[in-house]
Amino acid sequence: xxxxxxxxxxxxxxxxxxxxxxxxxxxxxxxxxxxxxxxxxxxxxxxxxxxxxxxxxxxxxxxxxxxxxxxxxxxxxxxxxxxxxxxxxxxxxxxxxxxxxxxxxxxxxxxxxxxxxxxxxxxxxxxxxxxxxxxxxxxxxxxxxxxxxxxxxxxxxxxxxxxxxxxxxxxxx
Numbered sequence: 001x002x003x004x005x006x007x008x009x010x011x012x013x014x015x016x017x018x019x020x021x022x023x024x025x026x027x028x029x030x031x032x033x034x035x036x037x038x039x040x041x042x043x044x045x046x047x048x049x050x051x052x053x054x055x056x057x058x059x060x061x062x063x064x065x066x067x068x069x070x071x072x073x074x075x076x077x078x079x080x081x082x083x084x085x086x087x088x089x090x091x092x093x094x095x096x097x098x099x100x101x102x103x104x105x106x107x108x109x110x111x112x113x114x115x116x117x118x119x120x121x122x123x124x125x126x127x128x129x130x131x132x133x134x135x136x137x138x139x140x141x142x143x144x145x146x147x148x149x150x151x152x153x154x155x156x157x158x159x160x161x162x163x164x165x166x167x168x169x170x171x172x173x
Contacts, residue, residue, distance in 0.1 A: 003129040006078040006138075009048035009089075011040050013075045016098070017067050027066035028073060033093060034061065037109045040077040041089040045113035048079040048087060049125045052116045056086060059110040059149060065095070067106050072096040074103065080110075080135070081142030085122035087113045088142050110145060 013036060017028045038055060045053040067073050077091035093107035117123040130139040 001124060001126050003127040004048055004079075005129050005131050006080060006135045007131065009044040009077075009079040011044040011047065011075075011077050013040050014096075015073050017069055017071050017073055019069055022069050025066070026069050028068075030063065033063075033067075033073070033107060034058075036073065036075055037061065037077075037091045037093065037107075038111065040075045041091050041109075041111045041113065044077040044079055044089050044091075045087050045115070048082075048128075049115040049123075051123060051125075052120075053087070053113040054116060056112040056114050057149060059088075059112060059145060061107060061109040063107050065104060065106045067093075067095040070098070072098055073106075078135075079125075079128055080130075080138035081146070082125045082128050083146055085115050085124055087115065087125050088145065089113060090138050112149065 015036070021028050021032055023029055038058070042053060042055065072095070074094045074096050075091055076094075077089055079087045080090040081088040089111045091109045091111065092105065093109070094103045095106045096103045115123050115125040128135075128139060130136045
């Protein structure tokens with residue numbers, strides 16, 4: 001399977017933040033930002049794999065600064081790493097003052113998607129061939145993030161066994 005550059009999956013979305021999108025602080029609801037991130041990341045993953053995809057995890061979402069009513073929300077995402085059937089997608093969120101053109105970083109996020117075949121089963125995703133310095137930095141860091149995801153998955157399985165055992169004990173009483 002031939003590799004692909006992150007630029008092949010690059011996805012950009014820009015929208016204006018209006019009063020119904022905001023909370024009582026006059027800033028965009030965090031849940032709206034999360035929905036935008038998932039949408040951009042889904043498109044990037046589908047562009048990379050050219051298959052259907054499913055969100056497997058949202059590894060992190062770091063809010064850095066708020067986006068205010070009247071500003072534009074600008075998202076950019078691309079596939080930064082693949083491992084067999086999974087793809088890590090990096091999404092950067094910026095606010096833009098539409099009157100001055102000033103932009104500032106407002107959030108970053110990493111999500112994991114799984115490529116699916118026609119039957120909804122996991123299928124291999126093409127490897128990533130990073131080009132720019134940023135893409136190389138994301139790619140190198142992805143190996144550690146992948147290990148952290150594996151560790152969290154194992155911890156979740158262990159916790160689930162404990163919870164199931166506790167629930168069974170409660171039922172027996």
